[in-house]
Amino acid sequence: MAITYEWRGDADDRTLNALHAEGFGHPPGDTPWTERLARHSLGWVCAREDGRLVGFVNVVWDGGVHAFLLDTVVAGSAQGRGVGTALVAAAAEGARAAGCDWLHVDFEDELGPFYFDACGFRRTDAGLLRLSGG
Numbered sequence: 001m002a003i004t005y006e007w008r009g010d011a012d013d014r015t016l017n018a019l020h021a022e023g024f025g026h027p028p029g030d031t032p033w034t035e036r037l038a039r040h041s042l043g044w045v046c047a048r049e050d051g052r053l054v055g056f057v058n059v060v061w062d063g064g065v066h067a068f069l070l071d072t073v074v075a076g077s078a079q080g081r082g083v084g085t086a087l088v089a090a091a092a093e094g095a096r097a098a099g100c101d102w103l104h105v106d107f108e109d110e111l112g113p114f115y116f117d118a119c120g121f122r123r124t125d126a127g128l129l130r131l132s133g134g
Contacts, residue, residue, distance in 0.1 A: 001049050003078065005086055007094040009046030015053050023073035042067055042098055045090040047074070047083050054078040057087045059095055059103075067095035069105040088119045 016033040020026075037044055040060050047055030054075040061067040069091060074083045092103050106126065107115055115121045 003047050003049045003054065003081075003083060003086070005055075005090045006046050006048070007090060008043045009048070011044075011046050011053055011056065016056060019053055019056055019075060020071070020073055022075055042100070043091070043094045045087050045094065047078070047087055049078060055083045055087050057091045059091045061095070061098075061100060065099065065101040067091075067098075067100040067103050069103065072105075084114060085118045088115075 011033070013031065013033045017028045017031055020031070021028040037058065042059045042061040044056065044058045046053055052075075055073065055078060057072040058070040059067050060070055069088065072084060072087060074087070095103050103121075105115055105121060106128070116123065
């Protein structure tokens with residue numbers, strides 16, 4: 001079965017919430033994805049297999065030359081098949097086409113091999129400030 005990738009692909013709140021719940025191992029939420037995407041995103045990539053959403057990554061930006069990956073997720077049934085790498089490559093191409101020069105990402109330590117080895121990111125120093133107690 002072929003997987004297709006679409007920049008700014010069509011996806012609704014229910015489908016995106018279900019995919020995030022599966023990919024991140026939590027109950028489905030009620031995040032207003034379509035509102036968020038319209039308001040804050042440069043673009044996003046949807047991966048589909050036989051019409052079913054099996055992957056997603058959000059690309060937010062600063063309105064200039066910096067774009068940032070958020071919410072990269074792949075359905076369990078599609079993991080280990082290069083879907084995440086292809087999502088990131090399509091996101092990079094979309095950001096490049098929009099005039100961005102840099103694509104940033106942050107992630108948990110265990111995802112280092114994915115982002116550094118499979119996707120080609122390089123290590124940089126960065127900082128993080130927690131703004132809530134959660």
